[in-house]
Amino acid sequence: MKTHEPLSGVDAAWLRMDDPTNLMTITAVLVLEDPIDVGTLKEVIEERLLGFTRFRQRVRDPEESPRWEMDPHFDLDRHVRRAALPGAADQEELKARVSDLMSDPLDRSKPLWHMELIEDYLGGSAIIVRLHHCIGDGIALVQVLLSLTDEHFDPARFPTTEHTGRLSGFVEGAWKTLKETATVGSRILAEGTESLLNPSHALHRAKQGMSLGAALSKFAFLGTDTDTVFKGDLQVAQKATWSGPLDLTTVKRIGHAIDAKVNDVLLGAVAGALRHYLEAHDEPTDGVVMRALVPVNLRPLEQAFELGNHFGLVFLNLPVGTKNRLERVMGVKKQMDEIKGSAEAGAAFGILEALGHFPIEVEEQAVRFFGNKASAVMTNVPGPQEQLHIKGRRVQNVMPWVPRAGHIGLGVSIFSYNGEVRLGIACDGHLVPDPDTIIEGFELEFDELAADLSPEA
Template identity: 65%
Template sequence: MKDYEPLSGVDAAWLRMDEPTNLMTITSVLVLEDPMDLATLREIVAERFVGFTRFRQRIRPSSSGVQWELDPHFDLTQHVRRSALPGDAGKHELQEHVSELMSMPLDRNKPLWDLELIEDYAGGSAVIARIHHCIADGIALVQVLLSLTDEYFDPSRFPKAKSGSRLPSLIRAPLNAAKKAADAASVLINEGAHSIVDPSRITHRAKQGLSLGAALSKLALIGADSDTRIKGNLGVAQNAAWSGPIDLEVVKETGRAIDAKVNDVLLGAVAGALRHYLEQHGDPTDGISIRGMIPVNLRPIEDAFDLGNRFGLVYVDLPVGLGDRTERVLSVKQQMDEIKASSEAAAAFGILEVLGYFPNELEEQAVRLFSSKASAVLTNVPGPRKILHMKGHRLQHIMPWVPRAGNIGLGISIFSYAGEVRLGIACDNGLIPDPGTILEGFEEEFDQIVESFGENRGDTAPSTTPPENEPADDSEGMT
């Protein structure tokens, strides 16, 4: 990779979408079962993370716009720091701290990422990662974060160093040792990283121009969704929260009862959770539809380590106004099936690429136009099914949050890992001061879906568990 290179149009678009009320930062929490010290985390990052050149580059203006350049003052210690939680240092305190960090912009004078270690958390430790969206999309960043683990790390994925360029000594020594000792762990890289849409098929369809015109028309002409309390003026303060674990196999079995995918079942439960939230606040729900904007991966998973953004956006109407939970799941399933057969994601990617070259004012107007058609951003990323470790420290669970653009105040993230699924909420504090109510509604709704479909599950054929290193057929997710 060159020391200097321009941002792609779509990466520049995400950089310029940064606003104080909606920062384009992807925040993730990695919870470790055992305590980890700062020196160990810095050693892991030096060995396994900053070998990706992008994490040693900063943003600089150029005659053609903005470009990446190697930071001549790069200092790993400025990006990997320790922190402590107040009081009981439990889940509530961690959620409060993550909420505060979501309101803090990254320093644009340095590479746009940082890691914060909570050394004492729930008997172990927690790592909070913040990485700007212009560096990469969710699929790519999840794969890079997983490279911090013993099972996923493979230095051969690092871009080849430019002739004459030198890595900082703090990075070079452990990297050389790692290359000598590296085991080909690439067998894991495909695990759980399926897209909701097969990238090769959608790219082929887009090149042929099939339904692209219709997709663009739909994106342009779609109206706004229902006016509810989760839409409104945004503030700076954010809220972050996440649910307890849900058994992934139960989700799969439930979906099989009505020929639905994991994603259909979970988004159906999200629709029920939002219905529950409105009811708890005494708001009407009949006929209400809350539209979600969904990122869709458009890259083969083997290209994830090239970083950058390669995804489009589609809209899905969450049928909050339907009183029957089976109908809610089936409504989501029908929409997702239609999306998989369309070119909507590819069309949206083309729009994002063009926006990156627009004047700022025109881009802002376009972003606000498209974000005004939705009330939430939804993402579902299937993670590994194996337990992972960082220098022998067991990784207990992972929770990434999707950022929101424009005037969207609610982000809902679903992530599966080691046979468990968790739901994460990131939202504007003024619009949704009580995200825990949505999480409670989600857990209750899912339990009721399982109970409702229980009789049908008993009539389905037993599932065939795929080999450990192969993703399940129905574990499709969004970027």
């Protein structure tokens, strides 16, 4: 194992994008139906997480020539702590705690991750996880978190660990569960970008469709989207919230009824939720187009346990100004079909890789350039569709939030688990002081779509 392995260009780019108003930290909450104590959680982490070498490494010389090195002072107690919620200690207090932590930068003198355990939460426990984006992208980090569960853990543990974070003995057992996740979760939730999730498919389609040069030209000449309340100067305080569970079978039924992918239905519902927010604040909606940056996985699923970032970005215009909810879904579908034949994701990955090798001033200008062309970052990650446990405790739900680069103040995350879908919102607390209004709109949109397309309708 290399003792001073340099960060890849794209990992370095995400490290250097950190800003007090937009930290490049992926935050997630795992809610357990049964309580777990901090001692048991530390045992789980030591047994199931620390075999990933990256979680015992810190970044040296982050601004100039960033590289990984083993932390000579690594202490698990500095990365896992116990906390209690105030007042009623219910979901509202948990949302407030997550919001506060989103504004708190990780300590760069240590490995860039942290967990906080709420031992007593609604009869069970809640674990708030924070991981820096330079460690890995959403697909990789979700799989790392799932390795904490009984179903995704191989008792053979980590006989050998390569410097890249790839697991040798562990993969054989975990890959079985990952394949099940891929065949169920990916097929159901991410089918709207299925070809993009497979690099060979994406490259094949790129040869037939938009060239790399055309994709770069599109980025360069893309104008800004509509100026709405979601744009403006950012502040440090963040807000986090999430929806109740939506039935995945119902989402599939809606998609089948209008010949749309599940991904199209969910993103169309998000467009309706943002329209609902604007209407609730007496803001104009006619003709409004909100553009979102959407991460697209570019690694084979069997490599999901390798850390690092390997994804591109595509621009998606959300038809917020369209009045008819079915037309909003079909508008998303049309764009997603076009994106599947383009080289946009690969072009964006190449740009990010290059930026990591340029002076930080150049990177900041590029991030600002692309960030000004969008109002939100949206991610749609499929989770496993079976019930999970951590040391026998049932995992009730998992909610990850996507970080936002540049001056983008709104992050929208969709995650599926065990037959349910949840929407998470992470946003600038000044621009979007009441993100639960977006959640309200999303749940209303979903209910109305289901009612419109029910057999009795």
